[in-house]
Amino acid sequence: MSASVTIQAGPAPAPNAFWRRALRHRSFVVGALLCLAVLGAALLSVVWTPWSAYEIDVASKLRPPSSAHWLGTDVLGRDIVSLLLVGARATILVGIIAVGIGLTCGVALGLIAAAQRGWTEELIMRFSDFTFAFPAVLSAIMLAAVIGPGMVTSITAIGIFQIPVFVRVTRGSAGAIWAREFILAARAAGKGRFRITIEHVLPNILSILIVQATIQFALAILAEAALSYLGLGTQPPQPSWGRMLNDAQTLLFQSPSLAVYPGAAIALAVLGLNLLGDGLRDLLDPRLARQR
Numbered sequence: 001m002s003a004s005v006t007i008q009a010g011p012a013p014a015p016n017a018f019w020r021r022a023l024r025h026r027s028f029v030v031g032a033l034l035c036l037a038v039l040g041a042a043l044l045s046v047v048w049t050p051w052s053a054y055e056i057d058v059a060s061k062l063r064p065p066s067s068a069h070w071l072g073t074d075v076l077g078r079d080i081v082s083l084l085l086v087g088a089r090a091t092i093l094v095g096i097i098a099v100g101i102g103l104t105c106g107v108a109l110g111l112i113a114a115a116q117r118g119w120t121e122e123l124i125m126r127f128s129d130f131t132f133a134f135p136a137v138l139s140a141i142m143l144a145a146v147i148g149p150g151m152v153t154s155i156t157a158i159g160i161f162q163i164p165v166f167v168r169v170t171r172g173s174a175g176a177i178w179a180r181e182f183i184l185a186a187r188a189a190g191k192g193r194f195r196i197t198i199e200h201v202l203p204n205i206l207s208i209l210i211v212q213a214t215i216q217f218a219l220a221i222l223a224e225a226a227l228s229y230l231g232l233g234t235q236p237p238q239p240s241w242g243r244m245l246n247d248a249q250t251l252l253f254q255s256p257s258l259a260v261y262p263g264a265a266i267a268l269a270v271l272g273l274n275l276l277g278d279g280l281r282d283l284l285d286p287r288l289a290r291q292r
Contacts, residue, residue, distance in 0.1 A: 021283055028279025034272025038265075042089040051079035053086040054237045062255055074244070074258055075251060084265055087239040090151070091269070094233070095220040097155050102162020103213055109163070110170025111201065114178055115193045125171070128164035136161045136223045140232040154233035158223045162216055169212050173205040207284035211277050218273035225266050241266050 022028050045053075050070065057077030065072045071080035109128075113121040134142075139157035140149075147153060177183060178201065186196050227233035228242025236243065241262040248258035 018283060022279070025279050025283060027275045028283060031272045031275030031277070031279055034268055035276055038088055038269045038272065039092065041085050042092045045082075045085035045089045049079075049082040049085050051082045053078060053082040053239050062251075071261055072255075072257065074247060075255075080258070080261055083239045083244060084241070084261060087241045087244060087262065088265065088269075090234050090238060090240045091221055091224055091266075094151060094155050094158065094224045095217050098158035098220045098224075099162055099213055099217050101155075101159030102166050102216060103209070106163045106166025107170045107202075107209060110167045111174055111197050113167070113171045114174035114201070115197050121171070124167065128167040131160065131164045134161070137226065137230070137232075140227050140230075144232050149232045149235060151234050151238070154224055154227045157227065157232075158220050161223075162220070165216060166209070166212065169208065170205065173208045174201050177201045177204050207280075211281045211284065214273050214277035214280060218270045218277070221266065221269050221273070225262075 055078065057073075060069075060073050060077040061075050063069055063073040063077075069079050069081070071084075073079055074083065109124050113124040136154075136157045139160055140153055143153045143157055174197075183196060183200060186200055191199070224233055224240070225242035225245070228240040229246045231246065234240035234243055244262035245259055248255070248262070251258055
């Protein structure tokens with residue numbers, strides 16, 4: 001599953017004007033707050049958690065919420081709050097690296113396709129179509145058979161599937177910029193294709209890529225949770241929201257809250273990124289910016 005957006009490129013608004021409009025944009029504000037909450041939880045887990053997320057205490061298993069364990073404990077006696085905090089760290093790490101792979105490789109290939117045209121563009125776009133035939137789950141299954149399941153497998157599988165999305169978005173947006181008059185002026189001034197791409201094309205599509213990256217980040221979080229749930233992603237004892245859902249599936253009638261907490265965390269993270277992406281799209285689109 002993939003998603004893409006198209007907004008008209010234009011000059012970036014002044015920083016002060018941008019933030020004034022951003023603070024009045026409800027979608028952007030809510031999305032940013034949710035994303036900051038998830039990021040804050042991940043950063044907090046680096047220095048502090050209520051209990052160790054790796055310590056097993058079978059005598060304390062399935063405890064209800066209390067002053068000692070705010071959300072209770074799981075079937076192994078681990079503190080749910082600690083698992084959620086550390087799981088946020090794993091989820092964000094996988095998402096950042098996977099989207100980084102897709103963004104770096106996809107944007108580079110898309111810019112080359114838009115600049116070179118001809119057989120180079122055709123080869124890159126056919127490679128993009130071929131990569132689409134291997135969704136993240138299928139790629140993870142193949143990689144797991146070769147190198148085994150784990151975080152590296154999920155990062156690689158999700159990253160590979162991100163590449164063609166950014167290739168298509170970049171190629172389409174950059175192609176529109178190449179047809180603009182100021183590009184013709186730059187070519188008349190003697191600038192080469194590489195210099196034009198770096199100095200003129202890339203800055204004019206940067207806002208589009210930022211919005212697309214937020215959307216792909218949300219999809220990467222869903223993919224990471226799915227792979228961990230299937231046992232192909234993050235492996236024990238490393239906590240993961242998807243792994244928590246997997247552990248809770250046999251206890252849905254006995255302790256349904258074990259599935260509710262990680263499910264809510266995934267939903268809020270994805271909702272926050274989607275709202276943030278919608279807000280950025282509205283704020284960075286020059287046509288909508290003039291209306292707000």
